[in-house]
Amino acid sequence: LPVQLGDELPAVSTEIQRAVESERNLCRLRHPNILRFLHIAQPEPATVVVFMELLDGRSLERFIDNKPLDEPKIRDFSEQICRALLYLHSRQPPVIHRDINCSNIIVCADNTRIKLIGFGLSIKLESVSHISASTQSPKGTLNFIAPELLGAVESDSVQYSRESDIWAFGCSVFEMVSGLRPFANVGSFIEMTQLIDRKGAPALRTAELRDFYSRCTAKDCRRRRPAVELLEHEFLTDRKLKKGFLSSLFGARK
Incomplete structure (x- = not known):
């Protein structure tokens, strides 16, 4: 110290x-x-x-390596991340991670299990206005920060919440689908803030996943769905493999 x-x-x-x-x-x-x-x-x-705990594996970002993942892998990893968020957000008081992104998710050596890491910014959310949950500037990884933390909506201070974690999770889903971080080609903080304020989250072209993704990345944080509801979404509960789901769009790897 x-x-x-x-x-x-x-x-x-x-x-x-x-x-x-x-x-x-x-x-x-x-x-x-x-x-x-x-x-x-x-x-x-x-x-x-x-x-x-000593983990043998690599970050999800390195695992993606700029190439889209296939549908079963996206589904499996998304469910595991959701379960971790449900656990954190259900604690009393809730634990807010504040830096969910693909570099803070470890894919273990078996390539099937994931572990959430990077708790350096995590907080116990005593209340929405708790002093440690509200700051004058956002913390975390820029491409994954929710619009309310970027100042895209009017607020006296940065308000971290379960919903800001859910947005970041949605951005992680985007990277698994596209192989790229959200707003990867945006050059500055100001430009990104303006873009999110005008358009919200970057679009996905896949209909089934788009509905799941939109529930994570609604620009209005009150419309984002909690982890418990996301786990019940058909994208995570329907285990049937849909041929050509991502490969036809991105050439997703097996």
């Missing part, structure tokens, strides 16, 4: 305890699709050591 020689410990003890408690909260998470935080130790007042 950033404690300098000569600092009065009482002056920084509150910040230290806040950091320790933040990591301790992560140690309480138990879900098969979430990285395990195993133990926290504080050998010195300004030193916190966190022991985490």
Whole structure:
């Protein structure tokens, strides 16, 4: 922790305890699709050591490698991500990840299981206006930030919520389908903000997946569906393989 020689410990003890408690909260998470935080130790007042599960695999972004995934893989990974979000968002108080994106999702070595990582920005949402959930500038990965966090709608401060996580999940679905991050060709933060404000999320051409995707990426956050409802959507519940679903559009790999 950033404690300098000569600092009065009482002056920084509150910040230290806040950091320790933040990591301790992560140690309480138990879900098969979430990285395990195993133990926290504080050998010195300004030193916190966190022991985490060792994962053998690669990020979903590297797994995609600029090439669309096939439908069964998109369906399977989407369901697993949804289940992880349902677990986080159902905690009391809810845990908001704040940085869902394909580089913070690990595809394990068996190429079938995924794990959500990257909890450096996660928060416990005590209420919508909780001080740690509201900041003057958005945090996270730019291409995956919800419009209400970009200032595309009027707000006094940035309001993180379950719905902002759901938007980012939808953007991750977009990358699995297209092989590219949303707004990959947009050159600046201002241009992206203006584009989202005018048009919302980038469009998908696939009818069945478009409905699922639209429920994640409604520009009005009140219209986005929670993870529990997304898990009941026909895209995730219909296990029949539909030939040519993505391959005809993107040449999706097997």
